[in-house]
Amino acid sequence: MGLAGTINGALRRVPAWPVYVLGMLPAPWFLYLGLTGGLGVEPIEALEHRLGVTALQFLVAGLAVTPLRRLTGINLIRYRRALGLVAFFHLSLHLATWLFLDLQSWQLIWADIVKRPYITVGMAGFVLLVPLALTSNSLSLRRLGPVRWRRLHRLTYPAVLLGAIHYVMLVKGWQIEPLVYLAAILALLSLRIRLPRRRVAV
Template identity: 60%
Template sequence: MDHLNRLLKRAPAWPLYMLCAAHVFWLFYLGLTGGLGVEPIKALEHAYGEAGLKLLVVTLAVTPLRRFSGVNLLKFRRALGLCSFFYIAGHLSVWLVLDVQQVGQIWADIVKRPYITVGMAGFALLLPLALTSNNASIRRMGAASWRKLHKLTYLAAILGAVHYVMLVKGFQIEPIVYLAVILGLIGSRFIERQRKIA
């Protein structure tokens, strides 16, 4: 395990951003060229949203993974979180620009459709986290305040999973699994904290 962690420590985080950008553009290219099926806008919207949710899960898993297995991915957590935000921003952009297109209809959907309301709330929580995911913000805010702010990740992830559960038609196991995994990862943090207090 120590050998693996030494290798991970030497590995740079920037390739994650490159892979994320390449995948974002690749999915968009597939949508333009018919590679996403007969409803490319809906498929692209879903692909971006699910990729963002998956990366949120991976981001939340970094701390429990280190605690329970010893694998230390902390240096990659910021990149994972930002890549998750980029996908979710892409998901929102496709909905706004390519799907709905009408400004009045956008606001009506946010107000009248609960799953969109929940999704927008999750994105609103992620926005300040993305904007402060840099060393300058940590210095300006102070480490303690910065950590408190970034605990909003927990609520944003829950809202994202609930958005997915509400979005699908009928009973589907996949979005429920996402929600259960996210709740489990967040719950493990509180259990560990209570154990330390006790």
């Protein structure tokens, strides 16, 4: 048993629920900061930004699970569903902040989506993730069957890419952080295509 096998053996004793609990902690912390003046002079914009970036971070983490397994043999597959749902949780709050705290008007929603390309791109990514969040459960897997379920969940790839493009388009000028996320996502997608499947040591 190698190092990967030892790590995988230890991971089998760690359930997925701590990922949900710990993963959802940033949202109430950001809200607390916003209510206490910790998000600066534009708290709504800052809250929106932090929730969106946190969602993107969890999406990137979920995207890295398969390349990590193929490169090192370390298997985090059991936590990928939790990572995806925590990402969707923060993304939903990001969208809710934009709708209810920023726009504050349902009449402006469609106009904003159509007139602002970065919102169009971000909304497209969110729409792609909705069926994935709804089917991230064992019942959906049984009803759809493994093949159709896996095909559906490949929508993760364009959704994450759209999220990174949304971030790049959102910021003013060419800032490093959004470009780093975009580069990381492109690299992870490339690795998924090129890396051969690897049998995980147990």
